[in-house]
Amino acid sequence: MTKITSMVLASMLLLAGGAAAQEGGKAISQTTISLGTATPGGGFPLFGDNFAAVMNSADPALVIAPRNTKGSYENIPLLEEGKLDLGLVAGEPAYEAFKGIKRPVTPLKILVAMYSSPGMFVVRADSPYKKIQDLVGQPVAFGAKGSGLPVMSRFILDALGLKQDEDFKAIYLDHAGDGPAMVLDGRAAALWGAGSGWPGFTTMAKSQPGARFIAPTAEEIARIRARHPFLKPMTIPAGSYPGQTAPIDSLGSWGFVLTRADLPDDIAYRLIRTLHENEAALCRKLSQACETTAANTLSAAPDPSLIHPGVMKYLREIGVAKP
Structure with a gap:
């Protein structure tokens, strides 16, 4: 079976599955869509699992199957x-x-923007x-090999001359997931x-003796922006982590759910439509996913x-993008 034939059949299965689901009481043809996340214990698997759960529940004809990888x-x-x-x-x-x-x-395309990711260090409170x-x-533990965090x-340290x-x-x-333990037992200083809602920060904030966050100063943010303008000023709201009583200003970028270049248009359309119709459900499951919206994608x-x-x-149809 050629790749093009497989794509056409996948699209047909997807459309047939939607029709069967609407009729009720009949078997639903399903299309499985693989989703690469990252190593266990990080923010990507957490997002991917919740994203898949909401999408699969909303549209049984689509089966999004998360898979651990080495990351971005x-x-x-x-x-x-x-x-x-x-x-x-x-x-x-x-x-x-x-x-x-x-x-x-790359010829890859964006399906949806996930959430903003202002970067910072965390250390033991003491x-x-x-x-x-x-x-x-x-x-310093800079993140998992193959992930985008390092x-x-x-980029940020380079702009500060480091x-x-x-x-x-x-x-x-x-x-x-190995990072917090290394800081808590002294193998790493930070x-x-x-x-917001990053698992490593949550683990540190809930630990004894607690956590302190270290972000660039206002002067450092200006220096970083001057050298790397694609990094945007962002704020982690107060209360995003236990014991964090004040907002934290930093900078970072948006992560994306990307698609292979030849993902059929009708499948991408159905995915974003399902997501848009269930943005509130995803937000309830995962706070950082409240930013995973059709409007934010544009x-x-x-x-x-x-x-x-x-x-x-789809974005044009709902008025988010211009015709």
């Missing part, structure tokens, strides 16, 4: 090779792929570290992460041409 830098080539249908990709690796930085320009410069020379930190692998004793994790995309044509068709 594995998901991109797997999508390009057609070994994944969808993949979660952090903002910085997506930016590099879309721009062709140190690699060919540690002596108060600012980024205090961490110079210390062992790339974000590299080299991640030379000015710090950089640690790259096999599994994202853990780098991003966003505003977060570096260029509208990068959004999947099937998605753009």
